[in-house]
Amino acid sequence: MIESFTLSTGFGAWNAVFWVIAFVIAFIIGWIIWSRGEKTYDTSPGATAPFLSGNAEPEKEAVHIRAGNLYWGYTDALAGYYKFVKPFHTGNLSDYFLAYLFVTALVLIVVVILK
Amino acid sequence: MKLSPSFNRSLWVFHVNSGSCNGCDIEIVAALCPRYDPERFGIKLVGSPRHADVLLVTGPVTHQMRDRVKRVYEQMAAPKVVMCVGTCGQSGGVFYDSYNLDGPIDQVIPVDVYVPGCAPRPEAIIYGVVQAIAKLERLEKEVSS
Amino acid sequence: MRATMTPQELADRFIRKFGSRVSNIQVKERREGVKKLPQKTVWMTVSREDLNDAVAELISIDYPHLGVIAASDNGDMIDLLYHLQVFFGGKHEEICVVFTVQVPKSDPHVPTISGLIPGAVYSEREKQDMIGVTVDGIPDSRRIFLPDDFPEEIYPWRKDEKGIPPSMVKELWKVDRPTDRPVPPVAEPEPVEKKEPEPAKEAPSGGAAE
Numbered sequence: 001m002i003e004s005f006t007l008s009t010g011f012g013a014w015n016a017v018f019w020v021i022a023f024v025i026a027f028i029i030g031w032i033i034w035s036r037g038e039k040t041y042d043t044s045p046g047a048t049a050p051f052l053s054g055n056a057e058p059e060k061e062a063v064h065i066r067a068g069n070l071y072w073g074y075t076d077a078l079a080g081y082y083k084f085v086k087p088f089h090t091g092n093l094s095d096y097f098l099a100y101l102f103v104t105a106l107v108l109i110v111v112v113i114l115k
Numbered sequence: 116m117k118l119s120p121s122f123n124r125s126l127w128v129f130h131v132n133s134g135s136c137n138g139c140d141i142e143i144v145a146a147l148c149p150r151y152d153p154e155r156f157g158i159k160l161v162g163s164p165r166h167a168d169v170l171l172v173t174g175p176v177t178h179q180m181r182d183r184v185k186r187v188y189e190q191m192a193a194p195k196v197v198m199c200v201g202t203c204g205q206s207g208g209v210f211y212d213s214y215n216l217d218g219p220i221d222q223v224i225p226v227d228v229y230v231p232g233c234a235p236r237p238e239a240i241i242y243g244v245v246q247a248i249a250k251l252e253r254l255e256k257e258v259s260s
Numbered sequence: 261m262r263a264t265m266t267p268q269e270l271a272d273r274f275i276r277k278f279g280s281r282v283s284n285i286q287v288k289e290r291r292e293g294v295k296k297l298p299q300k301t302v303w304m305t306v307s308r309e310d311l312n313d314a315v316a317e318l319i320s321i322d323y324p325h326l327g328v329i330a331a332s333d334n335g336d337m338i339d340l341l342y343h344l345q346v347f348f349g350g351k352h353e354e355i356c357v358v359f360t361v362q363v364p365k366s367d368p369h370v371p372t373i374s375g376l377i378p379g380a381v382y383s384e385r386e387k388q389d390m391i392g393v394t395v396d397g398i399p400d401s402r403r404i405f406l407p408d409d410f411p412e413e414i415y416p417w418r419k420d421e422k423g424i425p426p427s428m429v430k431e432l433w434k435v436d437r438p439t440d441r442p443v444p445p446v447a448e449p450e451p452v453e454k455k456e457p458e459p460a461k462e463a464p465s466g467g468a469a470e
Contacts (some may be wrong), residue, residue, distance in 0.1 A: 042193065046189035047189050054180075054187045101147070212429050213433050216430055226438075
């Protein structure tokens with residue numbers, strides 16, 4: 001069975017069954033360590049709260065990191081460009097269509113005249 | 116003074132200032148400095164109440180600190196001992212009729228050892244820690260039995 | 261040596277610039293310590309409209325260190341004392357200048373000086389909380405020392421009806437012994453014996469001659 005699951009690349013072999021066995025062994029070791037822990041600890045919400053120098057835990061919205069915050073470096077670096085471009089985006093559909101016409105005209109001029 | 120085997124090497128202390136003038140805090144730090152050297156007994160100051168056995172509370176409990184002292188007390192693991200250092204936490208001290216205080220410390224958390232003084236000498240604080248150790252040994256026996 | 265003028269020259273400069281708008285100028289020099297070293301102060305009373313001009317004039321002399329803005333309740337008026345120090349840094353060179361601004365309680369407003377001295381915001385916030393003076397134009401008017409749920413119209417430093425009412429005074433010293441533990445033993449004081457006063461000894465020269 002192990003042979004049927006083996007995938008052999010140019011540099012060696014890879015077998016999912018070994019991965020499963022490794023995870024099972026790691027899980028057993030972790031479970032043994034966990035079961036030897038202290039079981040008589042206090043489980044009330046006051047005792048299991050995170051230690052923030054005595055302050056209350058803030059609500060999740062206050063400390064939430066949005067997806068838009070992850071690429072802040074990109075946004076920060078292009079801030080100058082965004083400042084220039086943003087006023088142009090008026091939200092008015094006719095303006096966008098005008099922009100489309102201008103760009104099409106420019107492309108046609110470039111293609112036709114400059115060939 | 117005989118230390119029990121459980122606390123042979125470590126009695127970790129967490130200090131909370133609930134609005135004091137810092138006089139008692141200075142005396143606590145003086146008690147932990149090399150002149151009296153309690154670190155040879157394993158007594159040291161830790162940064163989190165979860166690591167601590169003894170909670171040293173100084174100061175009268177101001178209104179803003181009341182909830183925070185309660186939370187810190189709840190976040191300590193049993194067995195724990197609370198020591199109130201200084202007279203501010205026992206009867207208000209010089210702030211005895213202030214409008215912004217929320218009672219002596221034993222109205223907020225249960226206190227085991229009181230060390231009076233304004234500020235108490237480091238020797239007095241060490242004597243209080245000795246009493247706290249004796250009480251901790253009794254508590255440890257009760258928790259394990 | 262940053263000091264470019266004596267306290268009397270500083271007071272004269274203010275009199276020349278402000279004339280009658282500044283009143284009650286006193287130049288005091290006290291002696292402090294065992295060596296009786298000098299400590300120079302200039303006190304003056306300015307109106308609240310001229311406060312910013314006076315601070316600007318002081319900045320033109322030397323950028324001051326604002327110690328604190330003290331406040332006291334004076335019956336119908338509230339006194340605000342702006343303690344500023346110029347020429348600080350050298351030993352006993354500094355001149356402490358105190359601007360006293362009197363503000364009526366019926367209209368407790370005073371302009372902010374945080375445009376000129378940004379660090380004054382803390383002290384001005386403290387005055388708003390503690391004695392009820394509204395600082396016009398302050399950039400940040402949150403409570404600074406009192407808790408957020410402190411009642412609104414109660415100002416701890418006032419001596420009139422807006423001060424701390426007796427219902428807010430907590431008597432912490434009225435505590436009894438804790439009841440959940442045995443009472444510790446109290447040692448009996450040792451009885452002090454009264455001793456007979458000893459007869460007066462000979463002059464000490466008798467002992468020294470020995």
